Amino acid sequence: MRLAALLFLSVFLASSLPTLIDPARLRAHIRFLSSDLLEGRAVGTRGGQLTAEYLASAFAAAGARPAAPDGSYFQTVPLTGVTTLPATTLSLNNQPLSLGRDFVLSSFTQEASFSLSAPLVFVGHGIRAPEFQWDDYAGLDARGKIVVLFTGEPPSTDPAFFAGPALTYYGRWTYKFEQAARQGALGALIVHTDATATYPFTTVLNSFGRESIQLTRTPSTPALRLAGWISAPAASAAGLDLPALLARAGARGFTPQPLSLPVSVQFSAQVRSLVSQNVAALIPGSDSTLAQQHVLYSAHWDHLGLAPSGPDRIYNGAVDNASGCAILIELARAFAQVQPRPRRSILLLAVTAEESGLLGSLYYSRNPLLPLSALELNINVDGIPPGGKPGGILALGEDKKNVTPLIAEAARRHSLALKPDPRPEAGLMFRSDHFSFLRAGASAYSFNPVDVPGSFATEYNAKHYHQPSDEYSPNWDMTSLEIYSRFVLTLGLSAASR
Numbered sequence: 001m002r003l004a005a006l007l008f009l010s011v012f013l014a015s016s017l018p019t020l021i022d023p024a025r026l027r028a029h030i031r032f033l034s035s036d037l038l039e040g041r042a043v044g045t046r047g048g049q050l051t052a053e054y055l056a057s058a059f060a061a062a063g064a065r066p067a068a069p070d071g072s073y074f075q076t077v078p079l080t081g082v083t084t085l086p087a088t089t090l091s092l093n094n095q096p097l098s099l100g101r102d103f104v105l106s107s108f109t110q111e112a113s114f115s116l117s118a119p120l121v122f123v124g125h126g127i128r129a130p131e132f133q134w135d136d137y138a139g140l141d142a143r144g145k146i147v148v149l150f151t152g153e154p155p156s157t158d159p160a161f162f163a164g165p166a167l168t169y170y171g172r173w174t175y176k177f178e179q180a181a182r183q184g185a186l187g188a189l190i191v192h193t194d195a196t197a198t199y200p201f202t203t204v205l206n207s208f209g210r211e212s213i214q215l216t217r218t219p220s221t222p223a224l225r226l227a228g229w230i231s232a233p234a235a236s237a238a239g240l241d242l243p244a245l246l247a248r249a250g251a252r253g254f255t256p257q258p259l260s261l262p263v264s265v266q267f268s269a270q271v272r273s274l275v276s277q278n279v280a281a282l283i284p285g286s287d288s289t290l291a292q293q294h295v296l297y298s299a300h301w302d303h304l305g306l307a308p309s310g311p312d313r314i315y316n317g318a319v320d321n322a323s324g325c326a327i328l329i330e331l332a333r334a335f336a337q338v339q340p341r342p343r344r345s346i347l348l349l350a351v352t353a354e355e356s357g358l359l360g361s362l363y364y365s366r367n368p369l370l371p372l373s374a375l376e377l378n379i380n381v382d383g384i385p386p387g388g389k390p391g392g393i394l395a396l397g398e399d400k401k402n403v404t405p406l407i408a409e410a411a412r413r414h415s416l417a418l419k420p421d422p423r424p425e426a427g428l429m430f431r432s433d434h435f436s437f438l439r440a441g442a443s444a445y446s447f448n449p450v451d452v453p454g455s456f457a458t459e460y461n462a463k464h465y466h467q468p469s470d471e472y473s474p475n476w477d478m479t480s481l482e483i484y485s486r487f488v489l490t491l492g493l494s495a496a497s498r
């Protein structure tokens with residue numbers, strides 16, 4: 001950027017930015033979006049549909065244009081729900097295991113019923129990583145076989161080998177299933193251990209045990225017929241020597257090992273189609289030659305819906321992620337007013353089915369409304385708690401287009417310290433929608449305020465995250481949301497103007 005332009009922008013930012021974000025409007029959107037009436041904004045429900053309609057109306061009222069090719073604000077996302085039924089059985093080494101206690105299963109081919117038995121092959125951590133000269137599938141033809149593996153990665157303290165103690169995407173369970181499908185395997189069974197998964201088996205039962213919402217499969221895409229988890233005690237009882245297998249999995253030169261245990265599966269599920277929407281709005285850039293280039297703000301609108309029972313069944317999701325949706329709407333209003341208009345376009349995308357595995361953003365990254373090659377920066381907003389002025393900003397993401405100086409400058413302008421990921425081994429990097437854009441090769445970040453004063457913020461992770469108590473209150477201090485919004489506005493404006 002030329003000096004004159006930079007000077008102009010800083011004078012402009014200093015004078016008019018504060019008036020462009022209105023905390024009272026943020027509050028009003030959060031109040032409605034997290035209200036009991038929307039019943040937890042679940043995908044495929046009336047509450048979810050009302051949420052998408054509210055977002056479209058709010059984008060229109062803010063002055064942002066419809067971004068879908070049909071002239072609407074909606075990108076249809078075809079989804080399929082697979083609920084595994086109690087009739088499903090799995091026997092390993094002729095021992096029947098108990099569904100929901102010893103194992104969970106789903107089908108990514110989205111079939112309602114089948115039975116099969118197939119050879120089992122142990123593939124260690126199930127990783128193919130040429131950059132680390134690591135191939136757990138070396139020499140294996142996985143077609144017609146069920147692979148058995150652990151989550152996590154070979155242990156490392158070397159930053160040049162699987163990023164040391166930090167978790168890379170190779171360690172995530174989603175990668176394990178994706179890679180097994182790419183290998184043409186019939187199925188994949190993850191053997192759970194507390195050490196390799198970093199969370200207990202009950203967490204697996206809770207998330208995998210309910211309806212599995214998946215992107216509707218296109219027939220040409222490889223998919224696992226069978227995908228599931230087995231508990232460590234059940235695997236040991238069936239004859240697997242877990243300590244020995246773990247030791248092999250972590251050692252250089254691992255090769256796949258056939259397991260001589262018979263397995264047979266009787267799978268039975270209720271399969272339904274459902275349709276959901278990404279909601280997309282556009283502020284066109286002022287420069288006709290640059291207008292395809294864009295800054296993409298994303299925030300998921302879906303949440304967990306209703307609990308089956310309990311005194312308060314509604315997962316209101318006020319922080320997660322009515323906050324992000326409110327900020328998206330307020331950014332739309334700010335960008336519609338900002339003068340001079342940024343040269344590049346601003347795309348505001350409220351995505352569906354994040355809680356089901358980043359599905360709305362994944363679908364968008366495969367069906368973008370503007371070319372992904374012209375995406376300058378994705379700024380994802382997820383879970384911004386109320387409270388006082390944040391001490392800093394956590395930037396989770398990767399720079400592919402030299403945006404790091406812009407991030408540093410925006411943080412400096414708002415007196416926010418830029419903080420590194422405090423627990424890279426926890427894999428926060430993969431847990432929100434920016435990851436879909438990172439995988440597509442874009443510069444993409446989730447920004448989160450840290451060290452936010454106020455009891456709701458400090459207790460959020462321990463007490464309210466993914467609980468019905470993630471609720472809005474009129475006592476919310478909006479300072480953190482206001483400062484955060486100005487930070488992401490400044491950043492997006494500079495990336496769209498440079």
Ligand SMILES: [Zn+2]
Binds near residue numbers: 300321383
């Ligand atoms: Zn979220």
